[in-house]
Amino acid sequence: MTETRHAKPSLTIHLCAPRGFCAGVDRAIQIVELALEKYGRPVYVRHEIVHNKFVVDGLKAKGAVFVEELEEIPSEHASRPVIFSAHGVPKSVPADAEARKMFFLDATCPxxxxxxxxxxxxxxxxxxxxxxxxxxxxxxxxxxxxxxxxxxxxxxxxxxxxxxxxxxxxxxxxxxxxxxxxxxxxxxxxxxxxxFPEIVAPHKEDICYATTNRQEAVKEVAPKVDAMIVVGAPNSSNSQRLREVAERAGCRTSVLIQRASEISWPDFEGIAALGLTAGASAPETLVEEIIGAFAGRFDVTVETVRTAEETIAFNLPRELREATGPATAATG
Missing domain, CATH: 3.40.1010.20 (4-hydroxy-3-methylbut-2-enyl diphosphate reductase, catalytic domain)
Known part of the structure; x- marks a missing residue:
């Protein structure tokens, strides 16, 4: 008796581009990795360096220790480097670090x-x-x-x-x-x-190029698909905004997930076209993981929809440039 194999349903994944890491996030992660390379472990980081558990867990495994406040750093480790996250800190934080005679590196996005x-x-x-x-x-x-x-x-x-x-x-x-x-x-x-007609606006738009570009790509893709997945953390502002943009652009199912293990498969029954993007702090490996999960259930075709090119580069802190050799900038 011949076993009948059921063909997997076809699915086109429309992959938004740009997506994922921006230059500011890439720079912040490099700062932690290079600090570990140059100064050894542990290196302390105040707050999540970027809002992504996968990234944070990876840096923890390499020797980064995450704290919410400087006072959490043990006194015997006061000489160890401490890094401020990409989101920026109030002026009181570096002032506190100086008062404690701490050596700090600022990973605030430029x-x-x-x-x-x-x-x-x-x-x-x-x-x-x-x-x-x-x-x-x-x-x-x-x-x-x-x-x-x-x-x-x-x-x-x-x-x-x-x-x-x-x-x-x-x-x-x-x-x-x-x-x-x-x-x-x-x-x-x-x-x-x-x-207030006389209110003074920024000389140049404050919303960053990466946020704008990722939202524009979602606006292009969302009306053409049955569902949209945004890869990102719940506490990531830019990722949450991507999900909202997809909804407003007409995508009836728009979800934010961190990993393929969070996919609620009933939400995607019967779909023929899926939009996929990632917030600025989500690594590409998580996007690939989700494509792989769908490939296990669908006959997948991936089409990239590109709406912008990104060539922005940010310099690393002076203290770490010598550790990088010729490469002194993070790009996105």
Whole structure:
């Protein structure tokens, strides 16, 4: 008796490009790896270097120790290097590190540092500063912490923008978190500019190139597929925004998952086209893992949909450049 083999259903995976690591994330991870190479283990990292458990666990295995506050570092290890995460930190953190005579390396994304500098310039020019962002996100905490407490007002929604009452008759200026939804932010800015036509905008868009590019790729793919998977962590702002962008672009099933083991297969029954992208802190190996999981159940064809090329490069900290030889920049 001949065994009947059932053919697997066909599935086209539309792979968004750009996706995954940006130059800022790549640089931050390199800083931890090069610090371990140069100074040995342990190297301490304040907060998750980037919001991805796979990346953090990999660095832990190499000798990185993650803490939320500097006081968690044992006194006998006070001379060990400590690294500040890609999201940036309030000014009080490096000041605390200096007071404790700690050696620290700053892995803050240069595009976040740009927003920090903007905040300081507005403050020096006696402007009232509004920050468009999400309360509690490490980047927002770091940016607000560049100026004296109570100086920066957080605006999270269009309703916040409508309700905002200036604290004085000083000129207004706004800055933004780098990982926001481009469309959501445009709506908030429109409200602020309608109410306060003289409000000072950033010289160049604060939402980073990688966030914008990944959202544009999702907008291109989402209307053409039956479901969209965003690879990323639940606490990753840019990954959450990608899932929301896919939903708004018309994709009826849009989910954020960290690993292939989290796939809820009933959600993908009967689909013929799947969109797949990854947040800026998600490594490509996790994307490949998910493609492999679908290939076990479907006859998969992968098509890349590219909407931008990325060639951005950021220099590594001076202390680590000699450890890299000729390569002194992280690219994305």
């Amino acid at each position: 595009l976040v540092s740009k927003v920090h500098k903007e905040a300081e310039i507005h403050f020096r020019r006696d402007r009232e500063v509004l920050l468009i962002g999400h309360a509690g996100h490490p980047e927002v905490i770091g940016t607000m912490g560049q100026l004296p407490e109570g100086t920066v007002t957080l605006i999270e929604t269009e309703d916040d923008a409508r309700a905002y009452v200036p604290k004085s008759d000083r000129p207004l200026a706004y800055i933004t978190q780098t990982t926001l939804s481009v469309d959501d932010t445009a709506g908030i800015v429109a409200v602020l500019q309608e109410r």
